[in-house]
Amino acid sequence: MSAIIEVSHVSKSFGGVHANTDISLSVEKGGITGLIGPNGSGKTTLFNSIVGYHPIDSGSIRFEGREISRMLVPEIARLGLLRTFQQTRIYGAMNCMQNMLISIPHRKMTLWEAFRRNSPEEKERAEHLLEFVGLYEKRLLQAGSLSFGQQKLLEFAMAMMNEPTVLLLDEPTAGINPTLINGLIDRLKRANSEYGITLFIIEHNMRVIMNMAERIYCLAYGKLLASGTPAEIQDDQRVIDAYLGAH
Amino acid sequence: MSRNAILHIVLLAATIAAPLLFPAYNAFLATLWLFIIVALTWDMTGGQMGYNSLGNIFFYGTGMYVGAVIAIGMYFPVGEWTDAARSELFLMSPGQYYTGLAVGSLGAGIFCALAALIIGALTFGLRGPYFAIGTLGVAIAGGEIVSNIEWLGGGQGISMPNPPGDFDSFKVLIYYLFAGLGVVLFIFLRWFYQTRFAAAINAIRDDEEKAEAMGIHTLRYKLVTWAIAAFFVGIAGSISAFQLIHFEPLETAYQTINLGIFMVVCVLLGGKGTLWGPVIGAVIFHVFKEVTWNYFLGGQWIALGALIVVIVVFFQGGLMGFFRRRFPEWFGVRVETKGATETAS
Numbered sequence: 001m002s003a004i005i006e007v008s009h010v011s012k013s014f015g016g017v018h019a020n021t022d023i024s025l026s027v028e029k030g031g032i033t034g035l036i037g038p039n040g041s042g043k044t045t046l047f048n049s050i051v052g053y054h055p056i057d058s059g060s061i062r063f064e065g066r067e068i069s070r071m072l073v074p075e076i077a078r079l080g081l082l083r084t085f086q087q088t089r090i091y092g093a094m095n096c097m098q099n100m101l102i103s104i105p106h107r108k109m110t111l112w113e114a115f116r117r118n119s120p121e122e123k124e125r126a127e128h129l130l131e132f133v134g135l136y137e138k139r140l141l142q143a144g145s146l147s148f149g150q151q152k153l154l155e156f157a158m159a160m161m162n163e164p165t166v167l168l169l170d171e172p173t174a175g176i177n178p179t180l181i182n183g184l185i186d187r188l189k190r191a192n193s194e195y196g197i198t199l200f201i202i203e204h205n206m207r208v209i210m211n212m213a214e215r216i217y218c219l220a221y222g223k224l225l226a227s228g229t230p231a232e233i234q235d236d237q238r239v240i241d242a243y244l245g246a247h
Numbered sequence: 248m249s250r251n252a253i254l255h256i257v258l259l260a261a262t263i264a265a266p267l268l269f270p271a272y273n274a275f276l277a278t279l280w281l282f283i284i285v286a287l288t289w290d291m292t293g294g295q296m297g298y299n300s301l302g303n304i305f306f307y308g309t310g311m312y313v314g315a316v317i318a319i320g321m322y323f324p325v326g327e328w329t330d331a332a333r334s335e336l337f338l339m340s341p342g343q344y345y346t347g348l349a350v351g352s353l354g355a356g357i358f359c360a361l362a363a364l365i366i367g368a369l370t371f372g373l374r375g376p377y378f379a380i381g382t383l384g385v386a387i388a389g390g391e392i393v394s395n396i397e398w399l400g401g402g403q404g405i406s407m408p409n410p411p412g413d414f415d416s417f418k419v420l421i422y423y424l425f426a427g428l429g430v431v432l433f434i435f436l437r438w439f440y441q442t443r444f445a446a447a448i449n450a451i452r453d454d455e456e457k458a459e460a461m462g463i464h465t466l467r468y469k470l471v472t473w474a475i476a477a478f479f480v481g482i483a484g485s486i487s488a489f490q491l492i493h494f495e496p497l498e499t500a501y502q503t504i505n506l507g508i509f510m511v512v513c514v515l516l517g518g519k520g521t522l523w524g525p526v527i528g529a530v531i532f533h534v535f536k537e538v539t540w541n542y543f544l545g546g547q548w549i550a551l552g553a554l555i556v557v558i559v560v561f562f563q564g565g566l567m568g569f570f571r572r573r574f575p576e577w578f579g580v581r582v583e584t585k586g587a588t589e590t591a592s
């Protein structure tokens with residue numbers, strides 16, 4: 001397998017806060033990679049840097065071998081590199097179906113094709129994916145009226161609708177009922193295995209990430225602290241210290 | 248035939264018959280269509296895309312001037328025409344007049360669409376109130392610039408050629424031009440709001456950052472939407488120029504505080520982001536305005552201000568928003584289990 005995202009020596013600070021310092025890591029094509037670290041360790045900042053949300057101070061970010069660190073958010077999204085938001089962003093005033101249909105991959109569409117209605121195939125796919133995340137019954141309800149956890153699921157389904165190559169998920173299980181987490185893990189794995197989407201996941205729930213990821217990176221204080229297989233990470237004293245707050 | 252189809256046919260028949268049945272109200276009805284046109288086009292960006300422009304009147308004024316310049320310039324030197332300020336010095340044959348009306352109005356639409364692309368590229372980086380004020384600035388500047396160009400008649404404005412034939416049939420013609428443009432616009436929007444394109448501009452309205460993160464060509468969609476709106480407003484402006492026979496830059500063409508605000512009030516009254524809202528709002532507003540202007544003279548602006556306050560405070564979603572809250576099932580909100588048949592609407 002080869003690296004589909006290569007982050008090398010990326011630094012980003014906000015005023016005096018060094019949110020990311022000299023971070024290098026890579027995400028394997030077709031795999032599931034995890035990103036962990038205590039609160040404020042710079043995980044979301046790294047995601048934001050990758051998807052072009054803000055310019056980085058130094059370093060390089062490559063996607064499929066191509067330098068993307070100077071590109072804009074929609075341009076990067078159109079390359080097939082998509083993210084979901086930690087705070088969850090859906091179109092609250094529209095119903096779930098509309099949310100899904102808006103999320104069709106615009107990179108595969110010309111301006112003229114935009115002047116058409118959604119095809120029956122698109123609607124079918126939208127319904128299928130809503131069923132996949134368990135929201136089929138709610139498909140005609142206003143998305144804003146869904147619970148936080150349901151909105152997370154909807155956002156995930158919207159991302160799938162966009163047919164990304166790589167999906168960056170920022171805490172997909174936060175706010176999800178513990179009894180539903182196993183189902184979500186299963187769906188994420190199927191998104192990876194059946195739909196072939198490479199996943200890069202920020203996660204605080206250790207059980208979830210250890211269960212899914214083939215490789216895990218751990219940040220602390222904006223720096224890369226450790227990396228390795230779940231087993232290696234679990235036994236790494238530095239990771240344990242970082243989480244327990246011992247320095 | 249569905250009830251909906253019958254309703255549309257009745258409305259269309261009324262539109263066609265109106266000037267023949269109520270000749271005394273021709274001017275009133277023509278202006279009503281103008282209001283519907285500017286309200287529907289304002290809502291394309293304001294209601295459907297979340298960009299509240301206060302500068303759409305720029306396209307109305309520019310449409311007037313472009314239509315006039317083309318219609319006159321096709322046959323006479325524009326500078327001499329405006330300098331003479333008396334169209335009687337130059338006589339236009341009926342053929343020239345109608346050709347000028349058609350070519351001028353179409354040219355006005357195209358010019359305004361292109362202008363929207365340029366102005367949009369400069370202003371669509373602004374959000375919320377900054378976009379509103381930025382576009383208002385464009386409209387104010389447009390009026391000031393035009394009134395300083397002698398070639399365009401300066402502050403005096405332009406006198407259009409006199410319409411051929413008798414005046415009553417000319418008024419009927421103007422009515423049909425506005426009504427025809429309005430009907431075409433309405434049918435276009437009915438279709439347009441069901442396309443993927445419209446879904447994308449709704450996404451921009453609801454969360455532009457999310458839309459960008461999903462790879463939507465946000466700037467492209469914003470520009471094209473505004474250009475389409477400007478196209479229709481430009482044509483309407485040009486028709487107004489012919490209708491009014493004489494117009495001047497600040498009070499008539501770039502009338503930011505009259506029509507420029509009225510179009511927004513119409514949409515707020517009827518309901519933003521809906522197809523029928525701007526139409527209903529335009530009808531109610533226009534009647535309200537005529538009644539207060541005729542029977543409440545002196546207090547008309549107070550009445551109008553009170554109306555705006557009432558809408559903004561009590562009816563933020565407009566009439567359509569009120570209905571949507573009271574009767575959500577009319578708008579297709581329901582929980583459905585798989586396999587259940589669609590509930591008849």
Ligand SMILES: Nc1ncnc2c1ncn2[C@@H]1O[C@H](COP(=O)(O)OP(=O)(O)OP(=O)(O)O)[C@@H](O)[C@H]1O
Pocket residue numbers: 014017018019037038039040041042043044045046086
């Ligand atoms: N836009 C910003 N402006 C200023 N400071 C920021 C900004 N974004 C992040 N930071 C700071 O950067 C640091 C890292 O934040 P980040 O959101 O990346 O952490 P995180 O690892 O995602 O934490 P959490 O697990 O709580 O989500 C924090 O100190 C935060 O305050």
Ligand SMILES: [Mg+2]
Pocket residue numbers: 043044045086170
């Ligand atoms: Mg975070």
